[in-house]
Amino acid sequence: MTHTPPTAPFALGRYRQGNDVVLGLVAGDRIRPLGEEELGASDLNAFLAAPDWDRLATLAEAEGPWTALSEAVLTAPVQPRQVLQAGANYRTHVVQLIVGGLTKGESALTPEEARDRAERIMDARAASGRPFVFIGMPQCVVGDDVPLTLPSYSDVHDWELELAVVIGPEAFRVGRDEAMSHVAGYTITNDISTRDLLFPSDVGDIGADWFSAKNAPGFLPTGPYLVPAPFVDPANLAIRLELNGEVMQDATTAELVFDVAALVSTASQTLPLLPGDILLTGSPAGNGQHWKRFLRDGDVMTGTIEGVGTQVVRCVAEAAA
Known part of the structure; x- marks a missing residue:
């Protein structure tokens, strides 16, 4: 699959190399691997604990083992523990679902009643700050x-x-x-x-x-x-x-x-x-x-x-x- 390059000066991605998945730095239409030495951390999550974006900005401009992004098989860029x-x-989303009778307990309402109820629910949520x-x-x-x-x-x-x-x-x-x-x-x-x-x-x-x-x-x-x-x-x-x-x-x-x-x-x-x-x-x-x-x-x-x-x-x- 060919991905559109990011519009940001650089981004992080993970891509497949054989049976392995490698962390990479994406800059324009290129990607390069980020090992522990380049990253300055043992892995992605360790880097994110104290991200040094200036370090990666320098690498994005440097010579190195770049590969065309079109040749890389990208996978999920994160490894979350939670x-x-x-x-x-989103207000309109919830109103749509309730008006359409698509949430629990709304089937007995007319569309007008459902919309009024939905809008009151969303107004109350926004006001509650929760x-x-x-x-x-x-x-x-x-x-x-x-x-x-x-x-x-x-x-x-x-x-x-x-x-x-x-x-x-x-x-x-x-x-x-x-x-x-x-x-x-x-x-x-x-x-x-x-x-x-x-x-x-x-x-x-x-x-x-x-x-x-x-x-x-x-x-x-x-x-x-x-x-x-x-x-x-x-x-x-x-x-x-x-x-x-x-x-x-x-x-x-x-x-x-x-x-x-x-x-x-x-x-x-x-x-x-x-x-x-x-x-x-x-x-x-x-x-x-x-x-x-x-x-x-x-x-x-x-x-x-x-x-x-x-x-x-x-x-x-x-x-x-």
Whole structure:
């Protein structure tokens, strides 16, 4: 797969060399390996604990063992120990789901009643200052070099393109005013969700089954790049997902109910966020539930976030047992 070069002066990527995966520095249309000597740290997460971007900027301009980016097979650029996910963080997205009767307990409402209720819910959330964060499984993080296998137990697998924050120095109970100093960079994650597993019919009002709905193998395609925080202003980035060339999601991060600082601070109140962890910021309107169109064998999703890159995810049906 050929990836569009990053627009940032440089970025980090991980790519395959035989059976191994190598950390690399991407500058323009070239990539070079980063060993411990070049990185100044034992591995990626150790580097992110105290990122020295000036060191990499020098390497980006230096002679070295560069390879054409078009010849590299990129995989997920991060190796998180924890995955945190922000829910219901785009106003229009949540309103769409509730108006469409696509959340638990909304089927008895008229569209007008549902919209009014949805807007009141989102206004109250924004006023409360309390983001909603849940956990994902790090083993679901893969690169877009891995096809997305659609499990055969459902026909309603959905997309959720998201800006993902990559944690730098460990963050534990940090305030919003200091949260951004714990952000190393950004990447792209598509939070795949199986809709009919989200609200099980046999558990009453216990709540959502986030584990079953969102953690099948490969359900967090991520990358292709980790773009350093100094090159990205997360406040107003265009975010767009195309399905087989048709635009399904088209928004900006300016629509976030809670910004990156608020999300990092909130997540860090419960447990330490570790270097290399990722925090998904939420997905805008335009999911498959809204369009009544879910993922099928042969589908191609192209997700682009301004300044962060473009990922291309190919879907395949699960092989028959």
